[in-house]
Amino acid sequence: MDKISIIAIIGGLTAILAGQALEGGHIGSLVQLTAFMIVIGGTISAVMLQSTPRQFVTGVKMAKWVFVPPQLDQEKVIRDIINWSQTARRSGLLALENNIGAQKDPFTRKALQMLVDGTEPATLRSVMEVEISMFEHARKQAARIWESAGGYAPTMGILGAVLGLIHVMENLADPTKLGAGIAVAFVATVYGVGSANLLFLPMASKLKHLIASEVALKELVVEGLVAIANGENPRIIESRLRGFLAMHG
Template identity: 40%
Template structure:
């Protein structure tokens, strides 16, 4: 589990609360249920309205993965691919069938299965690239939900503020209540802006980033499987795959 998203969200809230207290404010004065319901509930509902039930399920899975998932290391599959290339060169592709049980990555396992079954290399590449495209589409849609929510939330907050100000105007005959009512009205705007920039947009960015890293790892797998089918020298396979890695993840000799 990569805790950076949890740390970032909680840390941002902690700084906001600390700043509010340093200015003499009471954090509990911001915890008003009506503005929270208007902003959070309204934002989620209008975000759902712009998509499908399947999109909503993708968004939930994406959010859970954003907070609990680990960032995949692109280079993690390289040693496995090089080892498999060495085995395939010495013993043939069919010898890799026994190694499938030790492969944890389902995408790599699928590529190896296709190669072992004698599927044409071009067809293998097409199938695996289609898998990558589908994964990217799911990631885009999950991130899109939260990015849209981040754009809706401030506007929903303004709606809540206007509703609160209408309530203020209804109570002009009670001047002693106006300060409290006006302050409460602007809490909705605060929650709209804060929820967008502390939760919705960061979660959308996190989903996008995790998807990019996974897609890059899948691209490495495609190249590795292609090299296996071609019977390439393991050293050449290693150099080829290392060249596709980000510079900070390459082995020292390949940097």
């Protein structure tokens, strides 16, 4: 559980509500269902329109990473690679075949299979780098829906404000209806700007960071397996991988 994300969201909302209260305003005045429907509904629709179904669904599922990020055990990966290098040094690459089925990660399983099959180091690197590139592209396209939401939400807030003012203009003869229209106008703007800057854009940035960590871990696997294919000493491989880890940490 990423506690800092929870603290950040609660802290942001608290700051806004406390500021409203300190200014003498009523917190309840910020609760407007109409404004919420215009801003959030419009934003979701715009994001869906620009995305493929797979990108949208994957991006929505990735939202949970903000609170429960994927577990990336880099130390375990390094230990596994060192063990594989020692096994290959003692008994040859074919001795690693028993380790293939134990790999839960399809990427690692494929790379290890290529290593056991005796693939040339340059070819192994080239093929797996294409896999990494495709993986990174797909992940970023999915995560980008939140960045797009951060762009659309303020505009939807302005749209809500305009609609609220239209409602005000239509009811100038009835002062009892003016307050509701003005409230929708201003609260819609708050919802649009607030959701973009307190939620959508920070989420997009965090997801990009997590994707970069996933990509770095896959690159670590490739570096290690290519080193094994080249017959390098396990101690040298470990030193290189830890240096790689420090550089991408």
